[in-house]
Amino acid sequence: MRAAVWHGRHDIRVEDVPLPSDPPADWVQIRVDWCGICGSDLHEYVAGPVFIPVDAPHPMTGIQGQCILGHEFCGEITKLGANVQGFAVGDLITADACQHCGTCYYCTHGLYNICERLAFTGLMNNGAFAEWVNVPANLLYKLPAGFPKEAGALIEPLAVGMHAVKKAGSLHGQTVVVVGAGTIGLCTIMCAKAAGAAQVIALEMSSARKAKALEVGATRVFDPSECDALAEIRAVTQGLGADVSFECIGNKHTAKLAIDVIRKAGKCVLVGIFEEPSQFNFFDLVSTEKQVMGSLAYNGEFADVIALIADGSLDITPLVTGRIGLEDIVSRGFEELVNNKEHNVKIIVSPSPA
8 A cells, every 4th residue: 555654854755565454453444534744743754753763663563763654534444353342344433643551650540641652643653644554443433424524634633722721721711822823723722712712812923824813713813023912912811911821833932922921820731842942930930820731632532522523613624725645745745834834724635546
């Protein structure tokens, strides 16, 4: 079969690879319909390896170096491994990407997304930029009848936003700032609105993404290159600052900004993937009792997102800005996102031959 394989920085090759073996016990095989290019995939292309293990085989999967990318996907089950219950061949499903051991401290305390041996599909195990992929059945979510297949490839990034929103606690009636209106930022805006935030303010410099932020539900958008964003936010919050902020870029400067824009005792959730360390004066937290926390992936939020898409509360239409075939994934996918990122949100890929 054809698959998009990561070989190194700026080196993703669409090539022939062996078909997956029959799924082992407790796993299933899926024929992939759509798979989205994620920000983490882009990080691996531009600056990798970030998550992909290269120095030693991954302790749970044995993957080292070359890896089939792709984890935002939906498709139909084609084969069932032994012991799989509750699913059948032909079911339309999506899958959580957090392959986990089930036995470490974090797994046994309901925190499988930070498993000691976490193996993210498409990064530490072969993924879904391929015609078929094998995944553990305990990661599957069956999609309702009539659920649009394209929406199935958007559940994963929306679950990232939903997990971050849940980490922040109740947003009902609160003022929220989302720093960055890329895919995860837009998903976080949508989830914050669905969670009852009174106003959601986006900080973004790209004109196209500013428009997208308003389209998906942002109350206001401030451009930090054109105004004093901190002053503007204080002006609309009686001088206090926002109750909660979400950093969705992964930059040391925007991380500080996300902390600065919240009020005393406010909460800042860091969602972006950071590629370099930063200097920060932690007295800024001590003196204000601000809370800063990280948010990685998701922990069961697929179910929430599926329900909200199914009942119309979340509309994925504005998020899809490109549909391509697997053979074009580098030129019209990764390179397009690198060179025209402000005009793109989510490019989804069909691995099936035309």
